[in-house]
Amino acid sequence: MELINSILENTITQNVLNALVPLIFVLLYALVTLYMEMKLAAHMQDRVAYMHNGWHGTLQPFADMLKLLQKEDIIPSAANKILFVMAPYVVFVGTYASFAVLPFSSAYIGSSIDLGIFYLVAVSSLVVVGLLMSGWASNNKWSLFGSFRSAAQVISYEIPSVLAILAVVMIVGTMSLQGITEYQSGGIWNWLIFGGRLALWKKLLSIPFMIVLFIIYLVASMAEVNRTPFDLPEAESELVQGYNTEYSGMKFAIFYLAEYANLFIVSAVVVVLFFGGWSSPFGDFLNGPVWNAIWFITKGMLFVAINIWMRWTLPRIRVDQLMYVSWKVLTPFALFCVIVLGLLLVL
């Protein structure tokens, strides 16, 4: 008992346990989202999707995962083996590390650092390195195309999304995600999409700009996670499968997992930045550490669902249009909003 206690109280053990929580969450979440995506897509397309394994096919995601685990792991003979093997893990590490600063609840956050959002932006850029690695190492021209597109895309869209984040940080005055969430607690009216806790006239003036920033961030985040209409890096009909063309089995599964995890991260960031994070929309009602987690995950999943909805509705845009949207539409608008909000705050 003593031993167990001493192990549990050890900081290293605690950190490991702390870090395990998001991992479990990601795995469960991926299964749920896989199921949700398939079902949502199917119902939008006049079909029913999986129905056979379990009630309404609920066991299908497990079967899919088992299939991927059992598949032969092929490394192309002409591939750069070290980079090829490393790439999916680099991508996953970049994604997983972001979970460290996500405030799941008032009681749980992996690491409540002051530079939370800054860290998140920095770490999620690591994904690009992984994608470039995979495209290069595959020794496949289509993969290379995919990874170049992906690098160009993620870097371009980082700018409008960071500008949107900057506006929020300006209002709140902290980069800590926990801090941003706490700032918005106390009911729906305090959420940053409605201007947060600013004085009433400032609040009313800032609402349109916050909505624009929210849309900019939503679009940019969709582009950052490479989902339709911005799924150019893996554009199935153009680049076969993009950077992960040559991957199979578990390595492909890790790419897949990372994509889904990334989807949750950007949705969670939207929630934290604009929709009160874990805070309940009803002030103190339904509030508390557990309720906080439920609110956070529900809100996050809502945006995941919106992403899925977009994906199955819209066609894909072209590379030049992608750049156009980022540099000539989103970035100027975001800059304008940031300037206006800055003036508003100074007044």
Next chain:
Amino acid sequence: MTPQEIHDIIKSQFGEIILEAKLENVPDPSIKIQPEKIKEVSLFLRDDERTQFDVLMCLSGVDYKGKLGVTYNLFSMTLKHKITVKVEAPTETPNIPSVESVWKTANWHEREAFDMYGIHFEGHPDLRRILMPYDWEGYPLRKDYETPEFYNGMRVPY
């Protein structure tokens, strides 16, 4: 314009190049001309005010046993008349001028005729096989064609 009139126009323009003409009581009236004149005739038929054959509907190679023929099915979209022009060349020296520069669509059709019959279209910019593999030997649609035993080490007849 009736086939007879088209026949007369060609005759008056080029003189005695028409070898044979089937104009009555056939589903498609046809005119057989000397093979070396086909390009000039095509260009004339396309550009002349009276004929305006702007579309080459189809170009087919035919093996007449001993001779290889090419059939050009022409059509005019503006005047809505048709004519079939035919040429023949001996199997040993199947050289026929290309009409690729007249109708671009002939490009692939001629490649196909070359592929299947070995008809050599002079002046074609890119006369390669099109349907068969590039290293296939022989011309499969010729009547005396015999299936090779092996292709690149693989048995062909099954």
Next chain:
Amino acid sequence: MNETVHQEKISPTNGRSSTGKGLRTEEMVINMGPQHPSTHGVLRLEIVVDGEIIREVIPHLGYLHRCFEKHCEYMINYQQVVPYVDRLDYVASMNNEHAFVVAAERLLNIEIPERVHYIRIIMAELQRIASHLIAIGTFGIDMGAFTPFLHAFRDREKILDLFEMTCGARLLYNYMMIGGLSHDLPPQFIEKTKQFCVEFKQTLKEIDDLLNYNEIFIKRTANVGILPKDVAVNYACSGPMLRGSGVDWDLRRDDPYTLYDRFEWDVCIGKGENGTVGDVWNRHMVRQREMEQSVKIIEQAIVNIPEGDVKKAVPKRIRPVPGEIYSRTESPRGELGFYIVATDSLTPYRVKGRSPGFVNLSVINEISRGAMIADLVAIIGSTDIVLGEVDR
């Protein structure tokens, strides 16, 4: 499209600067296909790209070459060619059969009962709708929109059910015979077809809302792969490819075969509501509108269909008069012609299929130079090729 790019003669081997000065970029040769999701089968395109910009497209065909023409010369009689014809354009088999039997009947001089003509027209138009649904659905996939594809396939399934009811097959029918049909219409066919026509109009609207007027879709397809009128005619393009370029031309109206001249319908051409006439969007919309017109024809045909025996004119022994014929019909992809040389033997001496896909595809290098890789996908999609008929 950039004029200078058009005229530049590029050899695949020497890389050159794309801007003329400054950063020097190498050209890259990529194989698109034969296994590629959007070459619609086993088409192989060797493309020379400068970054994402296409400099040259070199198609390589023949991966699905099944020796159709050679097979025809080994048939016992003409009727035996029909199942082979089915397999040319395997998503529009009825139209292929129709083209071949019309050619053979003209060659043999057979008069067929009116009922047969009507049933053939109904079948051909239903098949045209089914084929266009595939074209539109897969084109949506090429553009990254997956949902319209399934909506299109749902309705295609209904058409296949009608075919199954009639002749037992869902894809390759062997339904039309020289001089007639293998089966008469089943009892509920007329009623179910009427019902389908009513339901189908809803789907047309659905596809319009979901795909055709989607802002992203228009941005992706308008002003891409413009095929000018004169080039289209010179390349003998046909079908929606030609009509998309604004040429008012349809064989059903302008060179009528069977009884098409009895029906009232319009030829749809690219009007250039979005983009330029002759671009991918207009070509795509021609197909969309053609489906409406096909429904119109079917509705008239099922009302006016006369009684009769569908096998009355089927000859016991098909012995043609020596001669040759080129006969063409309007298949969903364009002008499908058969050039048949007959001797006095029972087997055809020579059959050449002039497939619209083959001819339409030959223009691809001309219209995709200077476009991007994503545009090439759009251009291939809008050409609507079926490799079965391109390679034969």
